[in-house]
Amino acid sequence: MTSLAALHLAGDEPARAPVGKVLLQSLAAASVVGLAGVGVFALSRAIDVRSASILFVPVILGAAIFGGMIPSLTAAVAALAVCSVLFYNPAFSLPDADPQEFADIFVFAGVAIASSQLAGYARRAAAASRRREAVMEYLLAFNRRISAVVDPAETPAVLADELHRGLDCGVAIYLADGETLTCVAVAGSFGAMTADTLAQAAWQRRDGDTGDASTYVLRSGGRPFGVVVLGPDLADRLDPLAIAAMMEQSGLALARMRLALRVEEARLQAKAEGLREAVLGSISHDLHTPLASILGSVTTLEKFGPICDDATRAELQSTIREEAERLERYIRRMLDLTRIRAGRLAPQVEPVDVADIANAALRQSHKALARHHLESDDLLDLPMVQTDPVLIEQALVNILENAAKYSPVGSTIALRGRVEQDRVVLSVQDSGIGLQMSDVQEIFAPFYRADASSGQVAGNGLGLMVSKAFVEAAGCEIWAESRGAGLGAAFHIGMPPAKTLQVVDEGEAA
Helix, strand or coil: CCCHHHCCCCCCCCCCCCHHHHHHHHHHHHHHHHHHHHHHHHHHHHCCCCCHHHHHHHHHHHHHHHCCHHHHHHHHHHHHHHHHHHCCCCCCCCCCCCHHHHHHHHHHHHHHHHHHHHHHHHHHHHHHHHHHHHHHHHHHHHHHHHHCCCCHHHHHHHHHHHHHHHHCCCEEEEEEECCEEEEEEEECCCCCCCHHHHHHHHHHCCCCCCCCCCEEEEEECCEEEEEEEECCCCCCCCCHHHHHHHHHHHHHHHHHHHHHHHHHHHHHHHHHHHHHHHHHHHHHHHHHHHHHHHHHHHHHHHHHHHHCCHHHHHHHHHHHHHHHHHHHHHHHHHHHHHHHHHCCCCCCCEEECHHHHHHHHHHHCHHHHCCCEEEECCHHHCCCEEECHHHHHHHHHHHHHHHHHHCCCCCEEEEEEEEECCEEEEEEECCCCCCCHHHHHHCCCCCCCCHHHCCCCCCCCCHHHHHHHHHHHCCCEEEEEECCCCCCEEEEEEECECCCCCCCCHHHHC
């Protein structure tokens, strides 16, 4: 697509033809008149041609249309000469001229001048029409390009680049925040010109005429919100209406960008508000429930401990211990969430054995897995991995406890390991409620819980979110799979293999 600077102004005079071309056209017109005269003269010998001069008018008209004023006047003079030699008797002489001969002079001259002027006007109108069509096509293409921007935040940069290429001058875009103008995009060079000064001056006079053709105040709903500054090398022959249209489209694009960013900001704010409500709801539920069980058990022991049998006291003590551990796990996950939000995870990446990570995680989660059947591969055959063992271990603990929570008592939980392409994958397969396709995509979101688990399994929806943050901080990846609801789920941790050093025997090296 050509730039707007390469297009002529609407209504510009077409470029003048070279002198050589005009002479050639004039010679061609005179030749055509001569041939036409010979033909008419030969025809007059066979039939009575009373007004031969009228037959030269189409030739003069054609010369005016295709060649312009000079070729058409040449054709007129040639027609007069031919008529004088072949048809006027005696040859044309002013004292003895016939009125018909004077009429021919005026007809030829009038046709030549009038038709050439009309042809010139038609050519200018056609050029103006082509110019307007080219400008409209360019503006449509310009609008399509700036409307195709996916990320609203990239709109100013794309817009500045398009304006720079289209107008062939420096472009600076400023957006206002109250009374303060901020430059959001620059393309091209301004030389010694100070764009900031021009922008500030235009913004101060934004309610009236800026007084500078190189600055444009952007408006939305009649209210100014920014300024576009064009460089000093802006071509004088650019169509001001086309530039104004581009500025109008630019203002609409930037207004859409501001609206989209505000909508996104409102969405994030609403999401944050929903997250805060979820946190408060989770705290009120997940702290209150174990505390109520602990307080109830402690109160029972205080009041009725001496009269309770050993089994009852042991049950109450077990309840206190289990609920306290549950409360400790919840508080630990909330602290982990705080560390993640604050960006305080500092991974210590090192070569580590996968079996060591798995065994440590199984020891931590042995209580949660006690009522399930555990199957585990021989992980000693797997190559070492390059990761943070503490973060991966804690993530694996959360996944194992999650699998135990959502799987029925006595079901099988499998811990598998394999080498897949350029990574080592550790997988936990459960026999629980499974996941829908939508759950697979959202299962790692904070406070997200699958629909099938709502109201059936206690939890706050933080375990998998914390696991994902730990795994990614350790330089690894995590993903979930499921064959559908009721068919269990699998969680996989992909870890890069450790960078091993090849030991070469000194004798072999020699």
